[in-house]
Amino acid sequence: MQKLEQLYEGKAKKVFRTDDPELYIVDYKDDATAFNGLKKGTIAGKGVINNQMTNHLMRRIEKAGIPTHFVQELSERETLVKKVSIVPLEVIIRNLSAGSFAKRYGVEEGIVFDAPTIEFSYKNDELGDPLLNSYHALALKLATAEEIETIKKYAFAVNDILKAFWAECGVTLVDFKLEFGRLTDGTIVLADEISPDTCRLWDEKTHEKLDKDRFRRDLGGVEGAYAEVMQRLLAHDAD
Numbered sequence: 362m363q364k365l366e367q368l369y370e371g372k373a374k375k376v377f378r379t380d381d382p383e384l385y386i387v388d389y390k391d392d393a394t395a396f397n398g399l400k401k402g403t404i405a406g407k408g409v410i411n412n413q414m415t416n417h418l419m420r421r422i423e424k425a426g427i428p429t430h431f432v433q434e435l436s437e438r439e440t441l442v443k444k445v446s447i448v449p450l451e452v453i454i455r456n457l458s459a460g461s462f463a464k465r466y467g468v469e470e471g472i473v474f475d476a477p478t479i480e481f482s483y484k485n486d487e488l489g490d491p492l493l494n495s496y497h498a499l500a501l502k503l504a505t506a507e508e509i510e511t512i513k514k515y516a517f518a519v520n521d522i523l524k525a526f527w528a529e530c531g532v533t534l535v536d537f538k539l540e541f542g543r544l545t546d547g548t549i550v551l552a553d554e555i556s557p558d559t560c561r562l563w564d565e566k567t568h569e570k571l572d573k574d575r576f577r578r579d580l581g582g583v584e585g586a587y588a589e590v591m592q593r594l595l596a597h598d599a600d
């Protein structure tokens with residue numbers, strides 16, 4: 362499958378057209394940004410890790426019966442995916458308090474919730490991805506009521522799969538962000554990536570951060586943290 366013209370360049374990935382109108386190629390970069398692009402940097406090797414980790418997790422999710430855009434890994438940084446139009450919602454699931462949740466509600470990080478939470482942000486960089494609820498999403502015609510129900514159901518199911526998988530790797534899945542897309546026929550599928558850029562992953566015992574918070578918060582050891590979680594994922598599968 363050949364890369365044709367570039368359709369889009371985001372903060373962490375590029376998307377290319379192919380000779381099949383229903384398939385795109387995603388190319389993962391080492392570029393990292395935070396705070397809506399205000400902080401910029403590079404995390405050496407991140408593109409390779411995020412590509413391989415995303416594909417690994419997408420395969421697991423697909424096997425569990427949730428449709429995804431994943432088709433085939435093409436190289437270290439490139440993956441063939443189904444063409445989707447992205448639903449402009451960032452879907453965030455949380456199992457423990459952290460990040461903007463802890464800040465917004467004035468609580469410490471690390472409180473374990475009795476049940477996971479879900480929230481949506483409007484995917485709009487100019488507005489800084491504002492938080493919204495499903496009524497707002499409907500009013501803005503970002504998705505239909507049926508699509509929102511499907512997205513919620515899939516997001517909680519993905520949480521069950523990922524939480525159990527990471528627990529087997531000695532990692533606590535604190536929270537994460539998902540994006541969904543519509544195939545040409547309107548089917549909702551899981552899209553985008555699932556990586557240390559989009560998840561908070563803590564060592565189960567020490568609570569050491571093994572994700573992009575090391576970059577966001579200038580904690581150092583960024584590359585090492587990405588390599589460590591990838592290593593744990595690979596070690597799990599070698600068993």
Ligand code: TMP
Binds near residue numbers: 460462537559
């Ligand atoms: P938050 O606590 O900053 O709202 O982040 C919640 C989760 O979403 C966290 O795992 C990081 C992820 N996330 C993204 O993937 N992209 C983003 O732009 C933001 C703000 C968060």
Ligand code: ASP
Binds near residue numbers: 558577
């Ligand atoms: N990548 C996002 C940005 O630049 C934010 C983040 O992941 O913290 O806005």
